[in-house]
Amino acid sequence: MSEAVTRAATLSTGLLASLDPLLRPWLPRQRWFAGKGRPLSGFSLVAATELLPAGGRIGLHHLLVRAHQPPRGDCYQLLIGTREALPPRLAPALIGHATEGPLAGLTVYDALHDPRPADVLLEALRSRARIGGLRFERDPEQDIAPGLVPRLSTAEQSNSSIVYGDAYVLKLFRRISPGVNPDLELPLALAREGSARVPAPTAWIRTEAAEAGGEPFVLGVLQPFLRGVTDGWELALRAQAEAGDFTAEARELGRATADVHTALARALPTVTLGPAQLETLVAGMRGRLESAVRAVPALRAHEPGLRAAFDALTGIAPGTRTAQRIHGDLHLGQCLRDPSGTWSLIDFEGEPARPLAERRMPQPVVRDIAGMLRSFDYAAHSARPPVPEETAAAWAGACRDAYCAGYAEVTGTDPRTDAVLLRAYETDKAVYEVVYEARHRPDWLAVPLSAIDRLTSPS
Known part of the structure; x- marks a missing residue:
């Protein structure tokens, strides 16, 4: 014990x-x-x-x-x-x-609201302390300056972050599971590959096995604080308010996403989707649809078209698609642009509601791409003042095209050419959004429902 x-x-x-x-x-x-x-x-x-x-x-x-x-x-x-x-x-x-x-x-x-306890955490990381079952570890090639003034960030939702003197940010995971957290695992792997798109971890906190027979917990990650950056969501809303166009930024963001995917494929194993993996993929999407229809009756009229998007995956020939480690919860808010125009990706934890083992599984890269495409749609419908539906759809469509084009410039493959897989992942994401909005923000339900209309309409 x-x-x-x-x-x-x-x-x-x-x-x-x-x-x-x-x-x-x-x-x-x-x-x-x-x-x-x-x-x-x-x-x-x-x-x-x-x-x-x-x-x-x-x-x-x-x-x-x-x-x-x-x-x-x-x-x-x-x-x-x-x-x-x-x-x-x-x-x-x-x-x-x-x-x-x-x-x-x-x-x-x-x-975490108090500077003195926040100082204790940073000093423990700086000195690589071992206190009880806690292990404070850091990259031996990176030093941490003492005496940095801490402040609690107000931006987090599923976790909490402390910023130290505009030099570092310590993300503390609130809901935790035993095992390796992707928000430490993937940035470390990307750092080994020399990727400049993701801040390399400076230090981290873990436990010994906290429960009998279990694995250690990863509790927090200290990373460099990116100064002067603006997240993609804010930039998209600002673009709409000022000039309306966001395609240049969307194209660069597509390139950044491709850079990260390419580095992850080099750093960690990729797998080929065989019959069993494809069957599991389709079954998961069908199961989530069935649960969503029970929870939101407004989806029932669209159920045949939604199911058809998932059933189309059964026509994919086994061995023709690959899966790898991906971001897992990619949207505009997870992307930061610095004053030079360079994009970085953050928050590799994946969707916190999903089991840790599932978040660490290889996935087709189009899952990340579908998440970003859906994010453009949400940004288009968040314009202030509001714009007509046709204008919002055109703005989102232009961003989607630019993003995919930027991705193709790096990888040589346009995600839109894998239309069946991309449509299935977009549909799966939109179904999730319908349930979320129905439960938490009914006034926003029209946004994913409009996407459902588009995704289920005959081409």
Whole structure:
């Protein structure tokens, strides 16, 4: 049994007595909490490490907490700070006031808002510390300057990030799974290939096996902070507001995507899609469609056309398509352009809702391309002031064409020539979007539904 498990067993009863009544209302309110809408029956402590003693002016506990929700429980990374009272600047970080257990009488808060705990994390990475079950590791060829001023980024949704002095950004994964996180694995592989399109990891945090018989957790990655960059989503909206054209940027973004795909194919194995892989691919798309139709009745009228897009994949000859490691959740917000016009890609974690093993599987590159094409569509419908549907469709179509053309300039293959596979992945993405919008943003449901109309219309 690992040291982290031993310590968790020792501390779980006491710490959970202090934290359980505070976490129950606080955790579901967090943007990165994945279990919204499901009953929360309690918590168990997977691992606990004391980084600053609770008896001091500021206490700091690093916790891996499993939230029990049927049909499964997710594990979350928490950095819990304790003080006698919070200064006004930390009021937004308040979790609650402990009344029992070892933290009784203390104010409990999300420590990532506090510069002192953030300093502790950076110093541990800088010194390659080993604290309890935590391992702070870094590239031995990269030094980290001490004394960088931290600030919590407000941009994250599924994770949390701390920026250190405009030099580094530390992404801390909130919902975690045992195994290698692609957001560390793929940038490291790309760095070995000399890719300049993706920031190379400077340091990272992992655990020993935190649960008996399990794999280690990757908890966070420190990367260079890209100064002066603007994400693709903001640039696309700005282009519409100012001049309307985004095709030059879309073409360069296609080239950047192709550069990353090419480097990943060199760095990691590729596979040929045989009969079993194609069958699994089609079955997954059909299954997601069936679930979506049950959840959103408005899809029922389109079901035959949607199913036809997936059924067409059965006509692909086995052995004629390849799969490789890809980004996995590519859209305009994951792309950054610097003042020179160079694009970089970030956030290789994949779709956090999918199992880690699935996110690490080789996929056809058109899955990334389909995600970006759908992102252009969303940007077109987000113009302010709003534009007519025909104008939005024309803007998105021009961006789509330019992006695919830029991709072809690097790879020699235009994604549009593999129309059956590209259409299937675009359709699968649009079906996912319909369900998401119906549940979370009903006012946006028309955007993916218009794509469904286009994708199911006769050519």
